[in-house]
Amino acid sequence: MSAPQGSQGTVSIDIPDTPHAIDRSGLRPVGVPREVVVARSVAEVQETVRRAAETGTPVVTRGAGSGLAGGAVAGEGVIVLDLSGLDRILVIDPVDGTAHVEAGVITADLDRAAAAHGLFYAPDPGSVGISTIGGNIATNAGGLRGAKYGVTRDAVLSLDVVLADGSLVRLGRPTIKGVTGYDLAGLVVGSEGTLGIVVAATVRLLPVPAQVATASASFGTLEDAATAVAAIAVSGARPAVLEILDGATLEAIDAATGSALRSLGEALLIAQTDGFGAEQEIAVVAGALAATATTVEWTTDAAEAERLLSARREALPAIERIGRPLIEDIAVPRSRLAEAIRRIRRIADEHGVPIFVFGHAGDGNLHPIIVAETDADGEIPEIAHRAADDIFALALELGGTVTAEHGVGRLKQKWARRELGEVSVALHERIKAVLDPQGILNPGSAF
Incomplete structure (x- = not known):
């Protein structure tokens, strides 16, 4: 198999379990990818996409493969386009408070580079140490600081995108403000590689907070913890971090670390405030708790x-000690947090599988973690997937969403379509057809 002209990145695939064909979701592809292109330049990305367009070959783009929804899983006949080699931080501008980076830059590396200028990159997914900026953009990743700073889309100013015909376009603008034209950059964020391939981005950086304050509180019941979340929401305080852990999760942590968190209550809330008034703000939060x-x-x-x-x-890590986890993410209105967690427990009892719940209480984002013994082939059993289906149905029933930050990928398409509805799905399909008329960009993912 020959490499694209000028490229040293294409490798032949001759084994079905190539790590380039899978991500952290556990979903196994059917068949073997046609080839893997490890791109080292934007020109190599463009050439690869042009070749794919000429032959109608599907392209699955990947960064670190840290996704949890199957968005980077590649099967028979697919070209895998690996952008991890596009890993340069091109510019950090302390005056403008921006960074221009390639898609393969590790999120934590950008944050460390920004810190040298007294700045930080606000989005902080749990995979911050291994995930790439391009992957975060593909899924519109969130993280612990989402309650105050939002998600990846809130940090993106402009994107360099290779379209389905191999052409390169810059969407958005490098300025903090700008309203010329449609927000096409915002459209591409979260599109999971189905509308174009992000090769670089200009993102916002913020000043490192002058002070940070942290609070922790235990609660006798989930309802008491949910009441505290509501009290914080109306207190005037705006924590950067507001996390919740349920009793099952606390028991797992105790078993792993020797702590005694579960003995203090049925739920734990952790809050963090930042900025010049962090100490005064944490006092308000503590009063609400x-x-x-x-x-x-x-x-x-x-x-x-x-x-x-x-x-x-x-x-x-404590839950992973117990067994292989199926890591899900939903979001519900903050006012329904306690009900959501309580009913997830009921789902666990009904299916006879352990489910641990923690998440970002500040924005209603919960991570139900289902743990079940794998079968002889190492696959997660069907009963775990049935429990996940019930959790997705619950999220929609409570006025929430089936994915808050992990993306739809290939695992949640059925539920995404149910959440969006027929009219909205048809609109998605028309937009996809305009930008990718052959349907070669990550087909089978996102909706």
Whole structure:
């Protein structure tokens, strides 16, 4: 198999379990990709897409493969386009508060580079240490700081995009403000590689907060924790971080670390404020927590803050010690948080599978983690997928969404279509047809 002219990145695929064909979702592809192109330049991306367009060959774009919805899974006859080699931070401008970066830059690397200028990159998905900016843009990734700073789309100013015919276009603008034309950059963010291939982006950077304060509170019931979330929402405080962990998750953390979090209550909330008034703001948050909490503590000391945050950081590793997790993400209105968690527990009981729930209470984003023994082929059993279906149905029933930050990929198409409705799906399909008339860009993903 020959490489594109001028490219050293194409490799032949001759084994079905190539890591380039899968992501972290656990979804296994049918068949073997036709080839993998590890692009080292935008020109190589363009040439690869032109070749694909000439032959009508599907292209699946990937970064670090850290996705959890099957968006980078590639099967029979597909060209896998790996952008991890486009990993340069091209410009950081402290005056404009922007960075221009290639798609393969690791999110944490951008944040570290920005810190040298007294700035930070606000989106912080749980995969921040391994995921790429391009992948974050593809799924419109969120993270712990989403309650205050929003998601990836809120940080994107402009995108360099290779279209389905191989042409290169810049969408958006490098300025903080600008309303000329349709917001095509915003349309591409979250489109999971189905409308174009993002090769670079200009993103916003913000000043590193002058102060950070952290609070942790335990609650006797989920309802008490949900009441505290509502109280914070109307208090005037705006935490950068507001996380919730349920009792099952706390038990898993206790088993893994020797802590005793579950003995303090049925739920744990962790909040963090930042900025010049962080200490005054955390006092307001602590007052809202204290009304229903069994214990409350807060600090402005960095080392103590790490101790309080450790429970959230330990949650997924502790659950992974128990078994292979099926990591889901839904969002519901904050007013329905307690009901959502309570009914997820009911779903766990009905199907006889453990489900652990933690998430971003500040924006209603929950991560129900289903743990079930894999079958002889290493696949997650059907009963776990049935439990996931019930969770998605619950999210829609409560006025929420079936994915808040992981994306639709190939795993949630049925539910995405149910959430969107026939008219909206038809509109999605017409937009896709305009930008990708042959349907070669990540077919079978997103909706």
